Amino acid sequence: MSLGVDAFGSKNPGSGSSGVMITSEPLMGGSNYLAWASSVELWCKGQGVQDHLIKKASEGDEKAKTLWEKVDAQLCSILWRSIDSKLMPLFRPFQTCYLVWEKARNLYTNDISRFYDVISRMTSLKKQELDMSTNLGQVQAVMEEFKTLMSVSASIEKQQEQ
Structure with missing residues (x-):
């Protein structure tokens, strides 16, 4: 069932997000968080909805806010399906x-x-x-994981929370 506007901007009431998958492997915990997060970010960026991951709500008139909430609810449902069922209570x-x-x-x-x-x-x-490109790929993967763990926030409160 669709709300009339799906996460992709379609106004077709028959279209919806019921069959959409963000990633082929669900979030299983810390062991695959980085791969899952990268897939989610890339998918959202490709759909033009990455702001839903970093903003609480749309700023604007009431109509824009209502549309934001509809799209966000559909995206949240898709996001939930990308999480292993054992983690869903969290x-x-x-x-x-x-x-x-x-x-x-x-x-x-x-x-x-x-x-x-x-x-x-x-x-x-x-x-x-191994060949040089494989070795460099391993180094880059470890460095990216390190950067994610050590992410710096512009907000002092956020940084203290981390």
Whole structure:
């Protein structure tokens, strides 16, 4: 069932987000959070709705806010389907994309054991008997994971919370 306007801007009442999948592998926890988050961000960017991950609501007139809420509810439903059913009790209370996204980020980017693992992998990186592009890819993957764990916020309150 569609609300008349789906996440992709379609006004066809028969279209909806029921069969849409953001990522092929659901969020299983800290072990695949980075891959899941990258897939979600890329999908949302491709649909032109990435602002739903970083903003609580649309600023503007009442009509724009109503449309934002409809699209956000549909996107939140799609986002929920990208999360493993065992984790859903943690996420079901959050009914906006922003809140689901923040909950996942807070749960899986402040994990001290994961931080230790990333630092260990960074300090033990060495050239293996692989081609140079594979070695560089491994270095970049570890560095990206480190950047995600050490994300810096412009807000002092947000930084202290991290």
